[in-house]
Amino acid sequence: MRIYHAPGSRSVRVIWLFEELGLPYELVQFKLGSPEMRAPEFLKVSPMGRVPVLLDGEQTIFESGAIVQYVLAKYGDGALVPDMSTPEFATYLQWFHYAEGMLMPPVNTIVVETVFLSEERRNQVNVDRATKLLNRMLGAVEMHMEGREYLAGEFTAADIMTGHACSVAARLGADVSALPNVAAYIARIEERPALQAARKHSLPTD
Numbered sequence: 001m002r003i004y005h006a007p008g009s010r011s012v013r014v015i016w017l018f019e020e021l022g023l024p025y026e027l028v029q030f031k032l033g034s035p036e037m038r039a040p041e042f043l044k045v046s047p048m049g050r051v052p053v054l055l056d057g058e059q060t061i062f063e064s065g066a067i068v069q070y071v072l073a074k075y076g077d078g079a080l081v082p083d084m085s086t087p088e089f090a091t092y093l094q095w096f097h098y099a100e101g102m103l104m105p106p107v108n109t110i111v112v113e114t115v116f117l118s119e120e121r122r123n124q125v126n127v128d129r130a131t132k133l134l135n136r137m138l139g140a141v142e143m144h145m146e147g148r149e150y151l152a153g154e155f156t157a158a159d160i161m162t163g164h165a166c167s168v169a170a171r172l173g174a175d176v177s178a179l180p181n182v183a184a185y186i187a188r189i190e191e192r193p194a195l196q197a198a199r200k201h202s203l204p205t206d
């Protein structure tokens with residue numbers, strides 16, 4: 001399978017998943033924001049010119065969460081997903097989708113305002129508002145992680161999605177000093193050999 005990846009982006013989630021599962025993959029790497037990401041050939045597989053995208057035979061799929069669910073359903077053999085008959089299954093789905101639903105929107109605003117926009121177009125009010133919202137969203141993770149190692153029992157793909165989002169949030173300046181459970185959780189997932197292997201293809205901001 002081929003993973004379209006940009007170092008410094010959430011496409012590291014897909015590489016991390018493949019590393020956790022021990023599945024082989026081929027990488028096509030872009031520089032984030034480069035003109036190649038708007039080239040017609042890439043827009044055929046990713047109409048918005050974004051990563052990650054997975055190519056599996058003739059099948060392409062974008063959206064990191066959808067890719068993770070696709071790979072697990074087809075090739076995971078039950079790994080990284082709690083059994084449907086357990087209470088952890090609903091918890092897993094909830095935190096899996098919390099990443100793109102609640103954490104990444106303010107993260108996106110902060111990245112746009114502090115990285116992508118030219119200095120004269122940046123707006124500190126937007127950054128402050130997004131940072132406040134991000135800290136509130138991380139507060140829910142803080143409460144949930146009390147007494148837990150991972151989001152839904154054992155390590156699951158919810159940790160790949162929301163764990164990664166927590167890690168990015170902290171790197172972007174969210175204040176985790178008042179969120180000890182989140183800080184410990186980030187440290188825990190950062191120690192995973194599969195994430196470290198995935199990061200070899202990535203920049204420190206992933």
Ligand SMILES: N[C@@H](CCC(=O)N[C@@H](CS)C(=O)NCC(=O)O)C(=O)O
Nearest residue numbers: 009010033049050051052063064065
């Ligand atoms: N919700 C999408 C977000 C995809 C996305 O925004 N990817 C960013 C990298 S983190 C991207 O490719 N940005 C390139 C650009 O905006 O030109 C997902 O989870 O896959």
